[in-house]
Amino acid sequence: MTLHALRIYHEKAAGRLVIAPDKARIEFGDNVLPQLKTTSDGTKVLWPQPFDDARDPQNWSDWQKHVQLAIVTLAAISPDFNVGIGIAGIQDIAETYGVSAEKITSSTTSWAVFLLGWGGILAVVLMQRLGRLPVLFWSQLLALGFLIGCALSPNLRTFAAMRFLTSFFCGVPQVTGLYVVSDVFPFHLQAHKLNVWVMGFIISPFFPPCALGYLVPRAGFRWAYGVGIIYNGIVVFLIALFGRETLLDRHDPAACDHVPPNTFANRVETLVGITGSRLARFRTPWKDLAIRSFRLMWRPHLLSLMLYEGFLFGFSIGMNLTNSLFLGEPRPLGYGFSQDAIATIYFTPIVSVLLGQLVGHHINDFIVTRAIRRNGGVYEAESRLWCVSPHITTDISPRPLRMRRSCAIALPIYVAGLIVSGAAFQNKLSVAAVIMGWGIREIAVMVNTVAIYAYANDCFPRFPGEISGLLNLFRTLGGFAMPYFQTTWARKRGSLQVFGCEAAIVAGMFFMIVPAVYHLGPKLRAKYSM
Template identity: 50%
Template sequence: MATEKLDVEKSSVELSSSVSDINLYTLHEERAGRLVVDPEEAKIEFGEAIASKLKLSHDGTKVLWPQPTDSPNDPQNWSEGRKTLHLLIITLAAIVPDFDSGIGIASLFQLAAQYNTTTEEINNLTSNWSIFLLGPGGMIAVMLMRRYGRLPVLFWSQIFALGFLIGCTFAPDLNTFAAMRCLTAVFGTAPQVSGLYIVTDLYPFHRQARMVNLWTMGFIVSPFLSPFLFGFLVARENWRWSYGIGSMYGAVVCLLIAFFMEETKYDRGVKDVPEPQSGLRYRIETLVGITGFRMAKYRASWKEAVMSQLNIVWRPHILGILIFEGVLFGFGIGMNVTNAVFLGSPPPLGFDWTPYAIAGGYGTPIVATVMGELIGRYLNDWIMNKSIKRNNGVFEAENRLWACYLAVVLDVAGLVLLGASIQKHLSPAGLIFGWGIAQSGVMICTVAVYAYCNNCFPRYAGEVSALINMARTMGGFAVAYYQVPWAEKNGALQTFGCEAAIVAGLFFLIVPLLQVKGRSLRAKFSL
């Protein structure tokens, strides 16, 4: 009896010790890619002592990851209206980089006439390089955010981007114009990598995919908005007006950030960190970066901030999906840049549409992106809930990739139809449907990839976002160089058909393999 009593006391002490050793605020990061969502399953896996400490959703059906603290300053505890305002602003800000880049598409023929060159030269010198530089710009922004927080980097980057866009508006020659467009891209891309940070700062796991869907829609639809809106403008007025109005939009975004955005980085996993304060002085210091500079000593070192992206990119459960997404999204960027050439050029290459018709044509991918958002909003939640139920209350990151199956079917079908419509000069309906179907596929797949990578590396949301941003811009940068010359030589059907085959081939090589081997790869290579 004495021995049994001693064993009971010993096990009780061990259980008490294990409970005290677990940090509930970082538990989801330590178990990257595998989350216990059902409260009953949490009791089985963690024991009653730990499960009783876990905070649940309002309806009591899901465990909250990350676990909110008891502080009202924790962004996870903010009111729904406050969270929605921040999501709206970061979505509007995410529109800026590609929106600014897309202005050059609307002004393509006028710019060529203004600077006495060809549309191909304008694309190669300005559009393509501004697309490429979105990638490195995002990587630099994430390094700074790891040290100094989201808000000051977001604010200053948009201020500089606005200044350089104004420089585009008044550029006297092509070299100055090209330099201003490239610098606009470098600084402007910060919202396209900080959005995933902000979504994960504000929302628990089970709501993140839907919010990522909204934010992603902002920067996916943005390169089509400017050709659509300003195509009608440049047909009647000087092209500089389009850049001037783009500058006005950038100024509005800067004002929204300055007056309404708050710092969402909350160091809940670090002990003895000063709590955020209130008051106008603290607000200004946080906005301009003084608070972030003071807080840097509690955060990642410069070495960690610089090396973290390199430390992630080689890991097999993210490298493959980055290649797949970069190619799929890159072909979408290529369509956006070169379709203006196909639509505006005379036969046999193009359709010889008027500037008004070209502008109207860019309404197609806008509608398609919105439709992709609506499909993805419910599809991702359905996949999540279905997989949690099937896996006894546990969510595995690889389940996010089921959405890619629908996305690839849409993208491949759309690319082939678009290529056939251009080469055979079919009805405009064929071109519109092909472009729209492919764009819906890009939207659905991109959200699934962001959600999967974020679940695999929950501690590194910014790095994941920067790497996806780099992959898609690298893909888009390359496509515009060869797409039109290839179509001129061998026909658009061969061009877009080969792109469709590449997308399908990469999908079958990468996505099913990750779904089968992903769990073991995460166990071996996760950070």
């Protein structure tokens, strides 16, 4: 195997990677083993294989890598944070513009969620041609300008337009993160770093109702948007000051020679996109980029899991969009809580996501390490899915790969959380029941989402942006429609029926999709990889 072939082996392998050096000796031969770069302790083979050049992002210092991760994580908070400002100020916005709170939710909030996904799809195409950094910078700068428009809007029509444009442009970081993690971190660290980035965009919608919920009744929604403007301004500043371009085409043996020297002038040119436009001729043509997402979307093991994640995450988005209504409206539909009480309850999902990040970090590590050991030093992507006692016999080990912990770790917790929430809202149980149901559901969302993102990225390692864009689109499409029917349905039939049906849908999709993908995954990857 040539050195160039080793550098792109992780893309050709599509979800099956040789991790143990001893297994690599058997797989590649004694003549290739000395060429393989491993971790400092010699226990894991590095994928992708880095260039012998300090300009390769895989060779950057740990400090520089984590600075880039911190920037994209802080930026990933912005999209849902900006949407969430409207949730925190929903009553004041409704009074200011003379409409009902439900009208604000259905006519502006849900469509703002809808547009979060589409901006990322366009950004993926641009990032592959111009680079990650300039697209991230310009999108966040434009989003900041439109967010200022939200704060200054004189009427509902202008407010809605500014909110929609903000969402379209600010959704880009929810695509960029998977790019950056794949660009700078080796395979064995990617799930850990994904856990951090995913935590950013899952926790972000709960910050505004929590923190700004205390501000809005005292200062109005425009000041809440002022806080958002400050946060987004800080993110733009960090991108401009510390952001670095992570795109490197590993198919080009001379890729590192295209990286400009790290001078101030070159950094400015890279930031604004001048460097990217010069290098665009070395990169994938526009025509191929435009159809990549469509070519990927229909792959059965990806499409089925995107549908599952879309419903699971979408119901979570819908819950966040309507929770303030359930908590704030008078009985019999809601609890009639004050704005301060609602803001306090919104601490629940924040704590839950942090717990989910901690749990997911250790569970992912344990399951994958155990799977590699049982599989003779080879990683199979399906170990991310953790099905209930699956038995897969692969072509790389005579032993079956048995996983007794599962994405079903997330499923029963999620279902229980929805049912507890429905019963609490319908029967006006103690607020502790609301907190418990909401809390355990968000833990499940965190654990499940990291597993799905990691699995999809492992199966299509050459297309992290397209994978991230499609998953982001499916989860936002799953959530944007919820305000149109959830509150009305709850009024007619009760919250328990609403959340019970949602729990049944997610459970049904799990049993139809996840076990099948787990068992058929190796064959599907072999047949439909790109």
